[in-house]
Each structure stands twice: as structure tokens, then as C-alpha cells.
Amino acid sequence: MTALGFLYPGHSAEDDYQRIEQMLGSDIRLDLVHTDIGEDAHRVDALLEMGSADRLAAGVEELRLCGAEAVVWACTSGSFVYGWEGAHEQVRALARAAGMPASSTSFAFVHAVRELGVRRVAIGATYPADVAELFAEFLRAAGIEVTGLHGAGIITAAEVGEWSEEEVAALAQDSDQADAEALLLPDTALHTASSIASLEEQLAKPVLTANQVSVWEALRLTTRKVNAPILGRLFRREPLVQA
Structure with a gap:
């Protein structure tokens, strides 16, 4: 059994993790602890408070008791809002508090883009323009072209969290660019687990979504590899060749 821990802000699309656990269909458990978000607002000051070290540290004891082997701060905006260096310090502090490997959804996107071997991406953000631009700046700091x-x-x-699959599909369609090698949907409040395969078929390119990459990142931290094509190209592995 591989136990993966997630700190999830508030309540919006947390049921994506239950769906993903079922889709993985393996001996993998996804343990989720809700953090106190303070004010629910995609606004810089509110996001900085949401991702503060004290708020994150408050949830790690429960994950330790669950036997989690790694922890991911499952909030994109509450990590990239700190900037490249600040987001690194955020996960370092989280790792110290948790006593286990740690990361965040923002870094999960960077690592997932590199895993796919792509350099040019388009972003479909639910956020206001100023917050969305901060995510683009974060990706550029990682050498990714937006x-x-x-x-x-x-x-x-x-x-x-109330958006329908049709609204998610419309966001993806409106955000895609012909010269983008992948599309990124960065909000963990967005339900996407059931839509990734259809979105990739619709756009004919990889689609990376926040809850999807958060789970993949936790698996990466534990060096666990999983073949689950229903979760998109990021989870597609060649089948094992039997001797």
C-alpha cells in the first residue's frame, strides 16, 4: 500500500481525489486533509494568507497519523503567488513540518510539463487576470514558454467547484492555442478528473489539470509509477513486458 497525503484548501472539488483513487485501481490510498483557507478569494493577499506556513503545518499531524509517505499542498494559486523562490521555501517549510517529502501543485505542473517533454503551453485559468498572470510568470521562471x-x-x-463538465470543456476550448504543446488548467477547485481523457481527445494534445498533477506529483515523490491512461497522457505508461 502506498499512502499519499494532500493538504486541500476548504471544500470545492475534493471529491476528485476519491475519483482518482478509484481510477488508479491499485494499492494506492489518497489521504486528504482540509486546511483553513480564511477568506475564499482569488486575490493576492488572501492567497498569501491561505498558503502561510502556520495554516499548512496545522494539517500535517493528521497526515502523519494516516501513514502518508509524502505530502502535496494541493493548491496552485496558494503556492505560485509566492513566486518561484517563495514557493520553494513554502514546500521546504512544509517538508520540515511534516517530516516527509513535500511539494505543491504549482511545482507539480512544472514537473509534469517536463515529464511530457513539452516546452510550449497554454493556460486556461479560472482566476482573475492578475492572478492568472502570476501563474504564467511562475512557469516562465521554470523555463516553460506560455x-x-x-x-x-x-x-x-x-x-x-460548481462548474459543470460542459463549462470545463468550454474553458479548455477557449484557452487552447494552436502552437501550444499542452493545455494547463491550474485550479484545484475545478472538477476535472472525469474529463481529462475527453479533453485530450477534443484538443488532440495533453491536458494537465490541478488535481491530476497533484496526485502524479505525490506518486513522483514516492517513486511510484502507475499506468492509468484514463487520467491522461501524463499517466500513460508502456505495459510491463513479461519475461
Whole structure:
């Protein structure tokens, strides 16, 4: 059994993790602890408070008791808002508090893009334009070219969590760019687990979504590899060759 821990802000699309656990269909357990978000707002000051060290540290004891082997701060905006260096310090502090390997969804996107071997991406963000631009800057700091950035202007995670699959598909379609090698949907409040395969078929390119890459990142931290094509190209592995 591989136990993976996630600190998830508030309540919006946390059921994606239950779906992903079922889709993995293996001896992998996803343990999720909700953090106190303070004010639900895609606004820089609120996001900085949401991702503060004290708020994250408060949830790690429960994950330790669950037997988690790694922890991911499952919040994109609450990590990239600190900038490249600040986000590194955030996960270092989280690792110290948790006593286990740690990362965040923002770094999960960077590592997933590198895993796919792509350099040019388009972004379909639910956030207001200024917050969406901070994510683009974070990716550029990692050497990733952003060919297009679309912000939907949604202020609260609660509203994003109510989006239908049709609205997610429309965001993806509106955000895609012909010269982008992959599309990124960076909000963990967005339900996407059931839509990734259809989105990739629709756009004919890899689609990376926040909850998907968060799980993949936790697996990466534990060096666990899983073949689950239903979760998109990121989870597609060649089948083992039997001797």
C-alpha cells in the first residue's frame, strides 16, 4: 500500500481525489486533509494568507497519523503567488513540518510539463487576470514558454467547484492555442478528473489539470509509477513486458 497525503484548501472539488483513487485501481490510498483557507478569494493577499506556513503545518499531524509517505499542498494559486523562490521555501517549510517529502501543485505542473517533454503551453485559468498572470510568470521562471493565457475572472473557489463538465470543456476550448504543446488548467477547485481523457481527445494534445498533477506529483515523490491512461497522457505508461 502506498499512502499519499494532500493538504486541500476548504471544500470545492475534493471529491476528485476519491475519483482518482478509484481510477488508479491499485494499492494506492489518497489521504486528504482540509486546511483553513480564511477568506475564499482569488486575490493576492488572501492567497498569501491561505498558503502561510502556520495554516499548512496545522494539517500535517493528521497526515502523519494516516501513514502518508509524502505530502502535496494541493493548491496552485496558494503556492505560485509566492513566486518561484517563495514557493520553494513554502514546500521546504512544509517538508520540515511534516517530516516527509513535500511539494505543491504549482511545482507539480512544472514537473509534469517536463515529464511530457513539452516546452510550449497554454493556460486556461479560472482566476482573475492578475492572478492568472502570476501563474504564467511562475512557469516562465521554470523555463516553460506560455503561448496563451486565458483568465475566466472567477473570484471564489466555491463558484469554481460548481462548474459543470460542459463549462470545463468550454474553458479548455477557449484557452487552447494552436502552437501550444499542452493545455494547463491550474485550479484545484475545478472538477476535472472525469474529463481529462475527453479533453485530450477534443484538443488532440495533453491536458494537465490541478488535481491530476497533484496526485502524479505525490506518486513522483514516492517513486511510484502507475499506468492509468484514463487520467491522461501524463499517466500513460508502456505495459510491463513479461519475461
